[in-house]
Amino acid sequence: MAQKLSVDEQLALIKENLQETLNQEIIEEVLKKGEPLKIYWGTATTGRPHCGYFVPGLKLAQFLQAGCHVKVLLADVHGFLDNLKAPIELVKHRAEYYRFVIIALLKAVNVPVDRLEFVLGSSYQLTPEYTMDLFRLSTVVTEHDAKKAGAEVVKQVENAFLSGLIYPLMQALDEEYLKVDCQFGGVDQRKIFALAKEVLPRIGFKERAHLMNPMVPGLQGGKMSASDPDSKIDLLDTPDAVRKKLKKAVCAPKEVEGNGVLSFIEYVLLPASTLKYGTPKFVIPRRDAESLEYTGIKKMQEDYAADILKPQDLKPAVTEALIALLEPIQKDFEGSAEWKDIETKAYPPPPPPPKKEKKKKDKGSFYPKKVEAKPDGHVEGPDKDKVDVGTDGGAEAIKKLGLEDK
Template sequence: MASLTPKEKIALITRNLQEVLGEDIIADVIEKQNRPLKIYWGTATTGRPHCGYFVPMTKLAHFLRAGCEVTILLADLHAFLDNMKAPIELVQHRAKYYEFLVKSVLKSIGVSIDKLRFVFGSSYQKSEAYIMDIFRLSSIVTEHDAKKAGAEVVKQVASPLLSGLIYPLMQALDEEHLGVDAQFGGVDQRKIFTLAVENLPSLGYKTRAHLMNPMVPGLAGGKMSASDPNSKIDLLDSAADVEKKLKKAVCAPKEVEGNGVIAFVEYVLIPISELGAEDGKARFVIEKDGQEIVYETIEKLKEDYIADTIGPKELKVATTLALNKLLDPIREEYANSPEFKEIEKLAYPPPPAPEKKKKEKKIGTGYVAKKKGEVDGQAAPTTVDLPVAAPGPSTPAAQGLPGPYLRFTEAIQNGKVSAARDALKAIERIGVAPAKLRELKGQLSDLEGIDRAGRE
């Protein structure tokens, strides 16, 4: 806002952040250059956005109030590179869906989207200049450093793809190609931010500031994640689903550390209530024994929770009411927008139904046909019609193979990732031809990718 002093702007920009790298850069832009700070926040368009997205949205509101020029990067190519979470066609639909939902979230908390710039990564990341910069950066960043930078952001697997190494290089380069002074993200991206600070100057590009939000605990404890349905509430969940999930949330009495419900109040509900208040004061209301208790600070709420003045039940009820109030306009916009509904269906199509197994017909004649080569009193030798390694001194007998192989095939058909992994391990122990093993591992990898995309 124009009425804020430079120091007030900096204080608002850095409020509630866990860490800031290069605060002197921010001060130089605002105090010495006397111009708006240019900042961007990027999100890889993979799983369904959840209520944890209110945390960065609240900070975007702070940035705008401080007069910053804010860019939102819908990182569709990053999503494609993140261990093939989804094919490129699906990722493009999801990027559009994210645009709909992010705009709806911002409007629900009173942020004008007219001052925001939305950019799709694919709109500039395929340019000649950008590709050349990837080559240049890859010539000075080691494989070890690239892998380390993406360790907490890129999906980690036993056999990582090369795309996971390109991902952090691109995120670093986005700072230059979006023309910003600072990048904003979660503290889990700190290693990528450090990669940018250490290497962009070698390409002749300036060092940027980096602002980091804390990672909000999920409802089940641990990090709130799009891939864990028990840890998060989706932005389009019904009021009944919100209530159900919050009732099940981990919320130990008198404990505030790692308490996902209190963290949500601290980083979402209280800051958002402050944004909408005319006097600029936060207001979170908890009802107990027919009386309203109004909290203006999270410190007072935590103090009362530790003292057992308020308990998990009252906290969950109040959080449910406040969250559903935030989600109501988002759900309403979705319900009234055919385009919003259509892009949601394209972005997250239902998983294919598992194939029904055909039942074998059994003819109850009581007659058991002899196998080929069988003679009276002597069974024919069992054979396995699989391209497997011949049994040897260290290889179990071939007749042990059908069980694990059939279990693997059935697990793949029914989308059971864990069962498929177990069956594949059994097949490896028995011994299988290398070509066939590669084929089976490829099938498992495809299933894991589909499973992650579906859960997110």
């Protein structure tokens, strides 16, 4: 299929749904030569991949459909550097888990993965050559520029670690070491892309093109985040869990801007239907009226703004479409002992909470804790002097109290 596409068709497919493209002429030049465009997308292998990964995943699918050679950088070292989110050993297990997820995701929309290549960051980022080039790059990038470049990507904390400054330099240098024509990522990566474009030529490496996806709102209206359980749906969530989470999704009537449910249709469900069936199509059944059928997002947004399409019809339709999209991925997971094993290693269950220690009851300061009573009435032990009344049965002690005079 890819060989039948003209340069214009390839370019249209590559740019579909993107927010911005830098140095498009580099892409056009490669395509005009009849060579496969080499693109890389990097993902720091930290939290569990959620449904937000469908957005870049489906763009990778379109790149493959356009005849591109796609390299996925499983950025284990980046995951370690990003505020030390996880130990490097755990991040490597997660990289393997991500590989399983991405392959299953692409297979779910009928995309062949023969031009898909996975590269583990630590396989070349720990070499002497890479380290020396990173040192060279550090001589032409200021602390201010490195911090600014990573501001929207690296977790920002007060008194930040140097690792957060190294992160964007490595992402720029990866373009050279992966031997690609362009890098793909979210628009939140723009400052890193701009840094790469500016500084790589300063150390003798060529400039690359950059392709940027828009930031798609999560189900709660903000960014889809692994740290917010209601904002994200895990790729292995059960149908019941998917229904429960989408029921909570923010989907205000007539509001199109920032609507995560509509955005999910635009960037995931419509492109997925095109890849699976050759044409974009989304059907919304309605209880008391005829079903609505859409082949593009614009008409859907217009109908939603006009209240022709209502949240109570939209959300169930999206729910069932997502469950259907997740089904083959979950089937692959259930059928793979290797994938299950790596999931346990990558995301081990948290240790059980420590058992609550029983508090010893305080029986008072006069309670004989460390004494032993003898048959004649006296006691022995470390606390003897506190409780001993002597062998006279306490007669002497009573006398000292002066009770006999009363």
